[in-house]
Every structure is written in structure tokens, then in C-alpha cells.
Amino acid sequence: MTVASFGDIRAIDPANVGDGLVPQILEALFAGLIDYDHDGNIVADLAERWITGDDGKTFRFFLRHGVRFHDGEELSADDVKRSVERALHPSAPNPYASYFEPIVGYEDFVAGKANELEGVQAEGRYVVTFRLKNPDVTFLPTLAMPVLRPVCKSAGHRYTDTWQPCGAGPFKLEPKGWEHGRQVTVVRHDGYFKPGLPYLDGVRFLFRVNQTSQRFRFTSGELDILADFLAPDLVKFQADPRWKPFGAYHAEHQIAGEAMNTEMAPFDNVEVRRAVAAAIDREQIRLVRAANLRVADQPVPPDVAGHDDSLRGQRFDYEAALEHMKRAGYPYDPVTKTGGYPHVIPYVVYKQGLAEFTAQVLAQQLARIGLRIEIRVVNYPTFLAIRGRRGQSAFGPGSWTQDYPEAQSFLEPLFHSKSIAGEDSNNWSYYKNLRLDALLDQAKRELDDRKRKAIYKEAQQIIIDDAPWAFTYYYRGYTQWQPYVRNYRVHPMWTHEMSRVWLDRAERPGGAR
């Protein structure tokens, strides 16, 4: 099977998951103690089961017996502990290390004060125990990410750049299987612990293939799955009856909106923020790329636990927007076009993103309530630096994709006051609300799904009303596959999960039908 992407990867190592594309390859090569299934549920994988104790502070994982790494060695509890310590050691360029801060002993280990991670212990050959400082609802969702997945003994105890990837996943990488900047080819791991799987002989991931070239390849049958589209191509595929049965949208787990800096004028005034949230006609913004966008009214996307359709979300209400401007002290008369905020507000956006286009719509909509914005287009690295630096940017686009399918993955980094930093702040609106902080902290410790959902509902309502962001759209990707690709489902976490996919070569490519 061959898939392609416009982007590239820079490492194939659970300890260095820095790219959006690499999780699908890590999923193919490395099995975890637990994993996500096709419905986004956490399921046992290398561990046949686990038990939670000590009021949610201890997790004991019971490993399957006889699991083999790609090099033929049997996987043991010591391998799990070694892999965890390798990934969290400060010498590893691991951008997700701090997600495992709840583990006992994390601080000392990361600071180099301890040689081993106290909170992870092997108990015999087939049992691993994780101990947490406090009950933490994010632990299992983050553990199911690829970061701590067991790696072969050849990886050693510390990260190196030259290691040949080797795990216990359904596919393995051959010695020259990765041609940097071009492609990764994985082949079936015959010793995979799930009998009969995978069905495919191998998968070839091509990189840096532009969208036009991908379409050419796909329609001529050289590519089996297509997920990078130019906007007109996507509309054509969706309208073509030959292709329509073989396409599906991805789960919606990305929120986009307009981040307003609550420490800078005029957005230090909550009424101005509410005016912006009410002035945006989200349907007009959606039309910028109608095939991929859906109107958003709350921070947690629909396919993430914590999304709540019963919430009173943000919505377009022009009269209310004018009223909020009046309450803010900047009344605007749409007939005479006088009044409004007297200064032009810089709006910093980056090139080649969707926001470069939605900004044009936004500027026109805000002008109707007396807010004038000046769109300043910068490159992406500059945008990230400006946005994360306190006091630098009053207004700009924000977007966030789930790390794990739980509301906390959105609410804590974007709106908790502990996410405010002088540099590299993820709370781009520098929004601080003590009640919200308390709710998010409470939700993190609450293991009861029903109670946690109620907490998220209250937390989201605060955010919606205080409007540090005006939420605009949820982005949803689309994947098209050839008619001969069988058993394929878009995975909510990894996009492509190939262990149960097979090809029926008796069927012709869609372009030839």
C-alpha cells in the first residue's frame, strides 16, 4: 500500500514525536501498553489488562507473554521501564516529556537528581506499575500516545539520533527503509503478537509530494490513499459518483478562532471581546473552505470528550454585538458609520495558512461594529514567536489540535492561567480566571466521566461568556481511498492505521472505472 503526504518527518522515535505525520508511522512500528481504537476508546494492547488502585494514583499493567520485538527479543517489564526513562530523560528532544509530570519522581529525574524514574517500576517480568502524585484523568490518554512506547534493547537507555527504529508494532522498518525527505517503507512483522495481523505485506509512505502530484498519482492508481487535497480537487472528488463511496471525513478534533489578548487594549475590556464574538458571522467564514470547515460555537470540538451540544455557545448576533460595543464605551452607528474603537488594531497572521484568507472576512465583519483591524502577514516562525511572547500581539488567529481526545487537552493549555508564560505561552489570550482554573484542576482529578462532563460544561460556559477567543470553525480533514482498499477506516488519532487493511487487486483503481 502506498500513501503520500505534502509534509515530511524528521525522526522515527517515540522519544522525539515532533511532527504531525509521524504518529501514523510510530503506530505501525511501535505497540504501546495501551492504544486508541477506531472509535477513540482506550484499549489494552501490549498490556492484556490493567488495574487502577490507590484512588486512581496507581496503575498496574499486566503484559502479554511472548510478545516479540522486531529483533526477535521478548518484550519484558524492564523494557517498558527502560523505554519510559529513555523517552523522559532530559537528553531526549521530547516535546511531550512534561505531559508525564504527574508520575512520581519526574522532577528529580528530569533535573538529573535521580538516575531512575521512581514512579515506574517493573514487578517481575510481566508487570509494570506507574505511580502518580495525584489522581490524573489525563494519564491514560497521554500514555496511549506514542511517546512512551517500548523500544528494542538496541535503543539503549538514552536517546541517540542514529538508532535504527525497532519496536513491537505490526510492521518493521528494514535497514534502508527510511530515505530521508523521500519515503519510509515498512514491511510486515511476522512475529507480531496479534495472530494473523497485519494483512498487508508492507506500506510505503511518500513525503514532500505536492497536492497536484498526489492527485495525478492517485487517479492513475499509483497511490492507494489520498488525504492532501487542493480545495477544488476535494469538491470534485466528493461530487464524483465513482469516488463518493470511498471517502470519509476525519474526526473533528481541531478548533480555530480569534485569540484576543485580555491584557492589551481594547481586549482587556470583556465587552469588546463579547462584541467580537457576536459580530462574527461564522457561516461566511466557513465558506472560505466549505468542504473542510464547520461552524464552531465552543472550544471543545465535537469528536472530543467534553463537547456539549446543550451549551449556550457563541453565535452571530449583530444587534448584540453593537450593544456590547456600546457597553464597552465605543458605541458605533452603522447608518452614519461613526463611532467605534478609535484606533486600528494590528492583527498578526501567518502566510499560507487558512487564517490568511479568513482574516479578510473577519476584517469586513468587525468593521461593521466599528473595529478596524490591520492585517499583518508574517512567516510562521515569526508568528509563533510573537504570539507566545507576552505583550506582543493583541489579536490574531488561534488554532489547536487535540493531543488526546479529552477536553483538558484544549482547555488547560489555552485558558488555564498556569499556561501563561513570558515566552512560549500557550495561553495566547493571557486569560486568567480563578474560577476556571479551579474547575480545570478539579476536572483533572475527577475520574467519574459524568461528573467531569458537568465540570467541563461549567468551564466552557465561562470561556464562552468571557470570550478570550471568538470561536469560528472546527476543521475536518477528508480521506479518499481506492475501491480496492478494503477494511480501511480513518483513525481518529493516527489517520492511517494499517494493521487490518488489505488490498483487493481484482478491483480496478477508481480513475480507471
Place this chain on the structure above:
Amino acid sequence: MIQKVLGRLAWAAFVVWATVSLTFLVNHALPSDPARMVAGAQARPEDVERIRRDLGLDQSMYVQYARFFRRLIHVGPHDVRADDSAHATCAAVLGPVHVDLGRSYQLRRPVVALIAERFPRTLLLAVAASLLQAVFGTLAGTIAASNKRTLKDHLAVLASLLGVSAPTFIIGLFLQWLVAYRLRLLPLDGYGETLAEHLACLVLPALTLGIFGAAYYTRLVRDEMIWQLGQDYVRTARAKGLSHLAVVVRHALRNAVAPIVTVLGLELGTLIGGAIVTEAIFRWPGLGSLSVNAMLDRDGPVIMGSVIVTSVSVVVMTIAVDLAYGFLDPRTLR
């Protein structure tokens, strides 16, 4: 002559140093953070900070500048081993003399290894494209000039106008659609595995660059040849009874070639820096895509390596052109 060459080399070294230093300063002055680009847009501040320390970006600019030039050319063991942490990112040239451009922040591989991998591919594309440009441009320009104000001339001018006006991405995508997708004569993109595949993959990107360049050369050669064909020595040659072909090729073209060589040399030097758009369309894994991605990711070591290769290529080609003048026109040596 030797004095002239030495003087040129000293000047070239200064130009390369100045270019590299300026790039270093500009790269540091930009309001962006390479550590953030490594960690990703959603990484937490503490993870970004740890990666910044790991990459040595928490040091002052002066320390980083001194470290870069101290490591750039130094003496080390004859053999470079991957497990030798002190020299793992070096390339041994001339025995114990090492060149070290550091490790890519993003790709986490030695920059010298990345450049060594990509440079031959870029050189292949650059030379192929330059040859196409020179051969077709000179041919079309000469035919146009020696048939001034005839149908051949008008067609050559029109074709060159179209070629110069069409951006390379239009030419590239059109060739890709027609030759690779519709006619299926050549691969859509890529680099291939065998020599035959390399050459097959080379045709379309070289042709894309070649068409654009040939159009420019056609105009250049035509103008130069028209001027030369109006000179007294041409009239004398014709009066002596030489054939039209001999006059054009042996006399006029030989005199017209100097400015063409100048442009060709500089063009080749620039192309070695990478043909960014063409490489992107055809997925040609050369220096252009490497350097543009490095810029987008603020990958300092790769940016510095790419600038060094490009600036050295340009100054080397400039010196080569200067020296070539001496052979083409001995009067310039006086």
C-alpha cells in the same frame, strides 16, 4: 596571472566570510525561535526551554558565533566515527582537516552529511539545466539574429517572450501533466533508485529550468549577435568571400560568447544553491528544498551550510568566468 588568481581567491574568501556572518546575524535578529520550531506549535514552555538548552540556543549570540567559526574548519582525527561525540558532525577533508557545520536542529543529522547527500543531485540538475539553456538559447538566438526580421526571427522572439513570461511552476506543472500524467512517458516526480531512473527523473525538472533559461538566453544571444553582425570585421569577412555559416559561427558568435559565458557562469552558481520551485514540484531532493525548509523551520546550521555552499559556488563560478575570459579574449589578460 598567479598574482591575479591569488588576489581573486583572497577576495572570494572575504566575500564568503562576510556573507556567512551576515546570514548568522540576520538569523539571530529574526523574532523567531528555532527551539519552538523543533518542539512544535503546541509544546509547553518547559519542553521548549529544555530543547533550547539541548541545542545550545540559550548561549549568547557571540558565543554561538565563535563556536560556529571555531568548529567550521579545525584539525581532528583522520577518520570520523559516528560514536566520537567530539567529531560526530565533522567531515574529514584533506586528512586531519575537518569541516563541521554542526547538526541540523530539525533533522538531527550532521549538516555536512546532508549537503554531501544533496549536493551531487543539485549539481546534476544545475549542469543539465545550464547545458539546455546554453545550447537551445544560443542556437535559437543565433538563428534569429542571422535571419533578422524574418519569420524565424519573429518565432524565436515570440517563443522567448512566452518562455520568459511563464513562471517555472506553470511550465513545471504543465510538463508534469502532459508528459508524465497524460502521455506517461516519464516519472511524475522523484529521484529514482538506479542511474537510468535518475536520468529519467532528471528530464522534466531540467527541461523546466532549461525552457525558462533558454528563453532568456535566446534574447541575450540574439541582441549580442545582431550587434556583432553589424560590425566592420563581419563586413570584411563577408567581402573575403566566407560563407554565411562561417561568418556567423567562426567570427560573430565567437565574439558574442563572452557575455553569454558571464551569465551562464553566474547562473550555474545560483542554480547550485538550489532551484527551489522546480525541486518542490518534481520532488527533486536537492539543496533548494533543503535550504527553503531550513528557512521555514529556522534550522540555523542548515541555513548556514546552504549559504556557504551557495556563496562558494557563486564566487568559484565568478572566478572561473574571469579566467575563461582570458582564453576567450586574450586581450583581457593584458
